[in-house]
Amino acid sequence: MAGGTAIGGSRAGLIALLSPAYLWLTAAIFLPLSAMLFFSLVTELPFGGAEWAFTLENYRAFFETPTYATLLWKSVRLGLIVTVVCLLVGFPCAYVLAKAIRGRAREALFLLVILPFWSNSLVRIFSWAIVLRGNGVLDLGLNALLPFEVDVSLMFTTHAIVIGLVHSYLPYVILTSYLALQAIDDNLIDAARSMGAGKLTILWRLILPLSLPGLVAGAVLIFVPVVGAFMEPRILGGRVGTYYGTVIEDQFVAVYNWPLGAALSFILLAVVLFILAVASPMLKRAQA
């Protein structure tokens, strides 16, 4: 069936079916990303006859002002923390779903776990603001349950940001780990057990290596958006919520220094692409 199957078989048919989608992606994703590179290299936006020239100034700003690098590192660290927490919390959960629960119950529970992931993330972050605020539900609930007074004001702290982000991205790692774990043949585990392997040995030597691609995929899917997060730190972090993402947001909606914003975005893109490149050999193995 090389060169086309029953339908069309012609080059024209192929192009007619394929080009609208890819032209759209080009116009809305690939050209803008290229334009962003261009705009990060100019002094002024070349609209409306403005004087402009090529410059590396916007990138120099990143390297000369320690604030930006510090904030990028702060965002990367936030990404690492959220990713690790999600992996530690989500993997056991995926394991239980994949190996300890069967039939319709598993289907229903699986759906319940990933349903929030497809609902509005902004609204879910907002719901945490209601729970975490001082005199909020968590505060009142704990004080009603505990015999002593506690003052939990997590709102506008880094903890609040981490909680909100873990809530947003946890379903990713559960989904990818679950898919990887499901592919592991139960007979393999039984065989290891019958040959005398202990639970920890089975976990370390068999289950973790085999589910590694799923864990890596989940980690990448979490880390990448968290490094670029701005809405979550803004809502849950208040004054401590200044991150690399919020600085980029400011350049576009408050300060209107678009060339600097473009340069900062492009540096973030470089970080993201580096992460994807490092992870891709393991992800390829996952597809194979």
Added chain:
Amino acid sequence: MSGAMLARLGKVWLGLILVFLYAPILVMAAMSFNASPYYQLPFEFTVEWYEKLSENRGILRAAARSVGIAMVTTVIATVLGTAASLALFRYEFRGKAVLRVLLFPPIAIPWLITGTAMLVFFFGIGLGRGTPAVIVGHVALALPYVIVVVTARLATFDPTLEEAARVLGAGGWTVTRRVTLPWIAPGIIAGALFAFAISFDQFVVSYFLSEPGDSTLPVVIYTAIRKGFTPEINAVSTLIIVVSMAVMLVAARFSNFGGER
């Protein structure tokens, strides 16, 4: 520790995670029916906030705009995505692997980067900000999902069926319409629902691309939250969660999220 005990522990863990995932949403929903605007307890039932919401023209207009944009996005992304999936399924050609890889940037690159890049580019070409720009952006974000979902469904389709219809004298378009499309219909419906959900819930790209005072519901909510939140925002947020979860439950009936059946 015995195996049975471990299994029980695991189920408790799963239960705790479900509580973690749903408790804040339920709290928010409950508070939208609570009389105190400062979320004070004891709980006193009221529908006051929903009444206020029904009179808030700004939010209602934004909601209507969000639904409209999501519907337009759904139609465009589903048609274009289905066509591309058919092409990727039927034809063997050089560069096919590259085309598949090109579906990942819209998914994998943080929306902050794509959103700001679109803003700069759309200004450069004179499209600027506003509803058309938002639709262009949403379709691009939804397309890869539609293609992935429809392609997954096509993988279960036997290409010899197309050939059989062809041999029996059906033309190319007739084969597509009478044989292929009915078979992949569940995939197309699921893809369309995904597209709707992506557009309806999209905040970041809409935020950068919409005109102030002319924005989508999530953007209006974000602005309101940053000003200090009100129970009306609670009420509308609760409605949004209900709508998007309902859409996804329907989508789940048509595609199984990659889980086994």
